[in-house]
Ligand code: AMP
């Protein structure tokens with residue numbers, strides 16, 4: 001079947017809202033009720049802050065909040081509403097949000113008094129004592145930077161700080177970019193885990209954890225929920241999802257957002273898995289007819305060029321931390337190299353949507369990814385089995 005016919009057939013099916021079988025449990029957040037909004041942590045007590053989110057008909061307790069510059073949601077499966085301890089679940093969710101606020105205070109490159117910012121302020125100087133959380137994220141960042149040949153690199157911020165991706169922004173001058181490139185290089189991030197210290201070797205170096213911090217926060221929140229007695233839950237931090245355990249005996253279904261509008265392209269069944277999406281549509285500006293998106297190639301200091309940039313990468317891995325960082329790395333590598341990297345890498349799988357709306361799916365996901373069923377009459381083979389390629393409807 002031609003791509004065009006397949007595409008229109010799939011579109012018809014999507015439009016008809018036909019659910020795959022078994023129907024996926026949408027984990028897209030529902031609009032918060034007043035009670036769930038009350039679970040939002042803010043500094044100091046707020047009226048209604050102890051309100052208990054209700055147990056929904058499907059046995060979940062859901063709340064969302066705005067933090068880390070993005071929307072965060074937690075959905076806990078607590079079992080049949082009549083047996084559930086909604087108060088305890090609500091309390092655990094509040095604590096998880098509060099923990100993420102604390103992590104943001106340590107790891108934000110946008111808060112001048114964060115531990116991360118301080119490390120940049122004293123770059124070139126003495127090693128600094130680091131909190132265990134920051135040390136852990138930097139240690140894993142360094143490993144993933146090495147593993148991805150520097151495609152993911154937390155020191156990208158030395159040049160990344162020259163860029164703004166707000167609509168109406170302009171690119172920095174090529175001279176400024178070239179000069180700042182000498183400040184980029186994960187090898188110059190020195191860590192001493194035994195001493196609990198870290199250091200940026202060159203004055204002027206800066207760190208940015210925008211490509212790993214959300215995934216790490218999801219992992220930490222998930223561990224906290226499990227410790228509090230709620231092992232079955234989904235934590236979503238601005239599109240980075242960690243799904244733990246199950247929902248009523250079935251895996252959670254995590255939707256893959258369409259790059260070009262509302263709705264999902266498909267869904268990944270996930271149980272103790274992270275599903276993370278990076279996309280060039282998420283933050284960008286246009287200048288003199290060219291599009292500049294927020295993922296930067298640390299080797300050039302420029303956004304990943306459109307010729308190789310995927311529209312989006314969805315990456316599945318065992319932890320949110322890994323999924324977040326590797327997802328950005330695959331986006332930097334580009335469609336072909338990124339796909340080959342993920343295919344060869346044990347424990348990583350991707351769904352890449354190309355600029356031409358082709359879906360490329362690595363072998364580990366082909367049989368599990370839930371896509372809308374093609375029409376019965378001239379059905380092509382199952383999802384993604386044609387060389388792992390499908391066309392986005
Ligand atoms: P994500 O949405 O996870 O792909 O992360 C994108 C964010 O990570 C950007 O907005 C930057 O803050 C940061 N970033 C951009 N390029 C890189 C890179 N090559 N390595 C590490 N972080 C990056």
Ligand code: MG
Pocket residue numbers: 210211212278323324325326327328
């Ligand atoms: Mg990332």
